[in-house]
Amino acid sequence: MQLIMNTVVLASLYCLICCGYVLIYRASRVLNLAHGELMTIGGYFLFTVTINLFAGPIPSFLLACIFSLTLGFIIYFFLMRFMTGESVFAAVLVTVALGILLRGLMTSIWTSQLWHPLQHLGMENSSHRLMEEAVISTFGIIKILGAAFLYLVLFFCLKFTRWGLRMRAVGENPLLASRRGIKLHKYYAFSWGIAAFSGGFAGMIQACDSGLDPGMFVIGLKAFPVVLVGGLDSLVGVIPGAFIVALAEILAINYISPQASESAPFIVLLAMLLIRPWGLFGTKEELERV
Amino acid sequence: MLRKTLLGMGLLFFIMALLLRPAFAQDAYLVGCSMAVTGPGAEIYGPVKDALDIYFKEVNARGGINGHPVKLIIEDNAAQPSKAAADAKKLVTQDKVLLLINASLSSTYAPMVQVAQQFKVPIFFAGGVCPDEVYPPKTDPYQYCSTAFGAKYDSRFALSFIKEEAKGPVKLGLVAMNIPISRGEIDFAEELSKTMGIEAVDKEVTPPPTPDYTPFAAKIKSAGANWAYAWAPWGCEVRVFEALRKLGWEGKYLAYAHINAEDELRRLKDDGFYVFGTNAFFADNSEIHKKIKAASEREKSIFPYTQLAEGWIAATVLEEILKKTPWPPDPEKVRSAMNQLKVDIKGLKGGPLAWTMDNHYRTATYYRVYKWDSKKNGIVIVKDWTRLEVK
Numbered sequence: 001m002q003l004i005m006n007t008v009v010l011a012s013l014y015c016l017i018c019c020g021y022v023l024i025y026r027a028s029r030v031l032n033l034a035h036g037e038l039m040t041i042g043g044y045f046l047f048t049v050t051i052n053l054f055a056g057p058i059p060s061f062l063l064a065c066i067f068s069l070t071l072g073f074i075i076y077f078f079l080m081r082f083m084t085g086e087s088v089f090a091a092v093l094v095t096v097a098l099g100i101l102l103r104g105l106m107t108s109i110w111t112s113q114l115w116h117p118l119q120h121l122g123m124e125n126s127s128h129r130l131m132e133e134a135v136i137s138t139f140g141i142i143k144i145l146g147a148a149f150l151y152l153v154l155f156f157c158l159k160f161t162r163w164g165l166r167m168r169a170v171g172e173n174p175l176l177a178s179r180r181g182i183k184l185h186k187y188y189a190f191s192w193g194i195a196a197f198s199g200g201f202a203g204m205i206q207a208c209d210s211g212l213d214p215g216m217f218v219i220g221l222k223a224f225p226v227v228l229v230g231g232l233d234s235l236v237g238v239i240p241g242a243f244i245v246a247l248a249e250i251l252a253i254n255y256i257s258p259q260a261s262e263s264a265p266f267i268v269l270l271a272m273l274l275i276r277p278w279g280l281f282g283t284k285e286e287l288e289r290v
Numbered sequence: 291m292l293r294k295t296l297l298g299m300g301l302l303f304f305i306m307a308l309l310l311r312p313a314f315a316q317d318a319y320l321v322g323c324s325m326a327v328t329g330p331g332a333e334i335y336g337p338v339k340d341a342l343d344i345y346f347k348e349v350n351a352r353g354g355i356n357g358h359p360v361k362l363i364i365e366d367n368a369a370q371p372s373k374a375a376a377d378a379k380k381l382v383t384q385d386k387v388l389l390l391i392n393a394s395l396s397s398t399y400a401p402m403v404q405v406a407q408q409f410k411v412p413i414f415f416a417g418g419v420c421p422d423e424v425y426p427p428k429t430d431p432y433q434y435c436s437t438a439f440g441a442k443y444d445s446r447f448a449l450s451f452i453k454e455e456a457k458g459p460v461k462l463g464l465v466a467m468n469i470p471i472s473r474g475e476i477d478f479a480e481e482l483s484k485t486m487g488i489e490a491v492d493k494e495v496t497p498p499p500t501p502d503y504t505p506f507a508a509k510i511k512s513a514g515a516n517w518a519y520a521w522a523p524w525g526c527e528v529r530v531f532e533a534l535r536k537l538g539w540e541g542k543y544l545a546y547a548h549i550n551a552e553d554e555l556r557r558l559k560d561d562g563f564y565v566f567g568t569n570a571f572f573a574d575n576s577e578i579h580k581k582i583k584a585a586s587e588r589e590k591s592i593f594p595y596t597q598l599a600e601g602w603i604a605a606t607v608l609e610e611i612l613k614k615t616p617w618p619p620d621p622e623k624v625r626s627a628m629n630q631l632k633v634d635i636k637g638l639k640g641g642p643l644a645w646t647m648d649n650h651y652r653t654a655t656y657y658r659v660y661k662w663d664s665k666k667n668g669i670v671i672v673k674d675w676t677r678l679e680v681k
Contacts, residue, residue: 002512002537006505013501104328111592112332114525114550119557127536137536140504206501210529213333219501253505259468261505262497 001134003254007246009140012147014242016202017223019150019235020195026171026233027191030080030091034099035199036220041102042068042200043207043216044110047117057121064204065197072196076189084188099217106214115212117204125209139209146205150198154235167191171233225269231282240280244268318354318361319388319612319619322381324402326394329368331418331523334600335393337549337593338417339364341582341601342391344589345609355612363387369394375401382409388624389611391604393417396471406432411621412628414611416604419471424650426681434628434650436607436643438568438600439546441471443678444521445479447657448544448566449486451673452517455542455564463515463541464493465506465530467522475521491515496526507533516541524548531563547571547660549597555662555669564672566659568639569599573660573669576637578602599638607633607643640675654679 017039024032032038046064054060079098083091118125127135158164169177170187178184199220206216230241245265252264278284323342326335342362350359363385365377374394381387382405390413392402399421406413412432415421420435452460462483466476473495483490492513494506507530510518518534518541520527527545534543540562545551547567555565572579572595582602586595612619614627632644640656659673 002508003505006502006508009504010502107328107332112328112336113593113597114333116557125532125536127538129538135537137504210501210503210532211525213525215330215499215525218499222501250505254509258495258506258509259497261500262468 001131003250005130005134005136005140007243007250009136009143010249011239011242011246012143013202013206013219014223014226014246015147015238016143016150016198016205017220018226018230018238018242019154020199021224021227022230022233022235022238023154023191023195023198025227026235027167028080028084028091028171028188029088030083030095031088031232032195033092033095033221034102035195036217036223037099037102037106038068038071038196039199039203039206039220040212040214040216041071041106042196042203043117043212044106044203045200046204046207047110047115047120047212050117050120055120055122057123060121061204065201068200069193069197071200072193073189075196076185076192080188080192081185084184103214103217110214112214115207117212118208121208123208137209139205143205143209146201150201151235151239154194158235163187163190222265225265227279228269229272229279231279233283234279234281237279237281318359319615320385321360321362321389321391321608321612322377322385322387323362323364323391324367324374324377324381324394324398325364325392325417326369326398327364327366329370331369331395334523334549335417337591337597338393338601338604340586340591340593341598342416342605342608344585344591344598345602345605347589348585349609355609356617358617360609360612367394367398369398371397371401374398375405378402378405382406382411387411388615388619388621389414389608391416391608393601393604396421403430403433409621412625414604414608414628416607417600420651426649426651429648429650432625434645436604436652438603438639439548440568440651440655440680441475442478443655443680444546444566444657445475445482445519447676447678448519448521448546449479449482449488451566451657451659452519452544453486453488455672456517460488460517461491461513461515462488463510463513463518464490465510465518465520465522465527466493466495467526468495468497469523472522472526476519479519479521494530496522496530498523498526500526500529503529503533504537506530507537507539510534511537511539515539518543520545522546524550524554528554528558531560532558535560544659549600552596552660552669553594555660559662559664561662561664564659564661566657566673568655568657569603570638570640570658571660571669572596572599574637578636578638603635603638603643606635606638607631641677649680651680 020035045067049063050060125138127137129135166182167187226241226245230237248264248268249261252260325339326332346360367374367377393416396419415435420437423430423433424435464476466472480490492510496506531543542562544564547565551565552571582598583595610633611627615623629647632642634642644653655678656675660669661672663670
């Protein structure tokens with residue numbers, strides 16, 4: 001039972017992180033390799049808000065989420081907007097440079113110390129026994145509920161709302177969408193904003209669960225195989241992808257060796273690339289080689 | 291014509307700036323440092339840099355050493371071997387330093403040691419793990435180390451402490467991070483436990499970093515461990531402990547006390563979490579601790595004063611080295627001073643730090659164990675200084 005619980009919690013974290021990768025790729029066909037840094041900076045926003053403004057968890061989280069959302073918009077309008085129409089390779093390199101810049105800024109502003117935002121939030125990360133042999137922490141529950149809520153809201157908005165429909169149109173055929181009067185930059189900015197928000201929220205929860213340091217961005221990179229397994233442009237695919245990769249890691253820890261958990265996600269990814277390179281639910285198309 | 295003249299003058303000034311050294315640098319003891327101020331491990335090495343800066347600012351304000359100021363030339367290698375190599379070359383060939391200091395991950399050691407050996411400049415490891423070459427009997431003539439933790443000696447002390455403290459059968463869980471130094475030490479501890487009658491029931495080697503330490507902790511718990519021993523970077527040590535507690539594990543945990551251990555004991559407030567190390571905690575409130583705290587506040591260190599002890603020790607050792615280096619100094623004189631060094635670490639360690647020709651680690655190392663005591667609402671010493679000979 002504990003094994004299943006661990007898998008669900010890890011998969012939920014991956015779902016929260018990978019939502020951002022998929023949204024940006026789906027809207028603008030850009031692979032954002034700075035997503036791990038956006039995740040980490042969300043944790044630092046929470047930490048800063050908590051020690052300087054609000055000590056309560058709800059206002060702190062809300063304000064930090066607004067900061068993350070705003071950061072996504074700023075990144076798009078002041079940087080990624082200029083890459084629209086340029087080659088995919090160039091846009092990806094820009095995100096790599098952005099990641100390096102964000103990492104440097106984080107270290108300069110917050111230093112490289114290990115911080116614990118939870119200390120200042122007035123919350124405890126206590127454990128809860130759900131079933132006889134399964135224990136879960138408070139932030140483990142928040143990861144699961146947060147991921148479920150985010151995906152439900154996104155599915156509903158993308159399927160039934162006007163802006164969701166337009167965002168899908170922009171992703172599928174930007175030329176046609178712009179000719180129909182849909183403002184491309186607005187919807188690209190939305191995708192960056194929501195991606196930064198979801199990554200930032202994942203970072204905030206992870207910071208409360210395990211502490212915060214600049215090295216946390218590597219978790220964002222570790223989650224990347226999930227996206228490729230599920231399908232780079234499929235939000236639906238992230239869920240089974242996250243479960244498969246999380247399960248592979250947990251099984252590797254329990255039945256092979258703890259060190260094997262590092263390579264397990266990439267072995268799953270390799271297997272998927274051999275069998276179905278576009279992922280479980282991705283679009284079968286000519287994949288541009290980066 | 292005017293444009294050409296201006297360009298020519300600009301070029302002339304530039305060349306002069308390159309060729310002329312400031313008088314200060316020529317009159318000073320030049321020490322070159324290549325440190326991970328940013329990048330992996332910066333949370334450990336950043337405070338070392340701060341402590342060195344603060345310490346020598348005060349030394350220079352008092353008139354320097356032997357009447358000469360000390361100039362630290364600090365480069366950030368971001369824990370990258372290629373940058374460390376470039377830093378070492380630049381410091382030795384351009385800046386002509388007397389001594390190199392490395393405070394970075396062990397992956398940066400080989401390129402820096404190569405430069406040190408090539409140009410016969412001693413290299414001092416301050417804050418990073420001590421390489422095998424500083425231990426007796428086969429000591430490298432150019433490598434020296436003042437860092438608190440020491441492979442194999444730490445585990446010898448730790449396991450003997452666990453056996454003594456347990457007062458009964460011990461089922462030991464072992465925790466490492468998947469980096470060579472941590473894995474090697476925990477493998478050594480596992481072998482040592484067999485000779486000490488301690489049953490090692492599980493060993494977890496966590497990847498760096500890991501999104502969730504719960505699966506690793508779950509295995510330690512399900513193996514029935516009543517004690518756990520961790521020798522890894524602090525983030526790994528404390529996260530596995532917290533994951534164990536979240537799973538309802540009630541055993542006792544002993545971890546190596548890195549620079550943030552004291553603050554973390556106060557945060558966790560868990561009576562079952564023990565830390566051991568060779569540096570005294572600020573909770574002792576000795577004169578030297580008060581001095582470090584005051585200096586840190588005066589100079590507005592970006593790191594908490596509780597994290598400056600390791601760097602302060604390195605600075606104290608460096609000051610003593612330079613005091614024993616006659617003017618005009620050269621790397622060979624510095625090395626000669628380092629080979630017969632005995633430094634009073636003034637309450638920061640259990641005893642003096644002494645180097646000899648055959649021992650560039652220390653002739654004896656002293657350990658202490660601390661933990662949080664909820665009845666006293668503070669950090670307490672569980673086991674006072676225990677001396678181990680380094681042979």
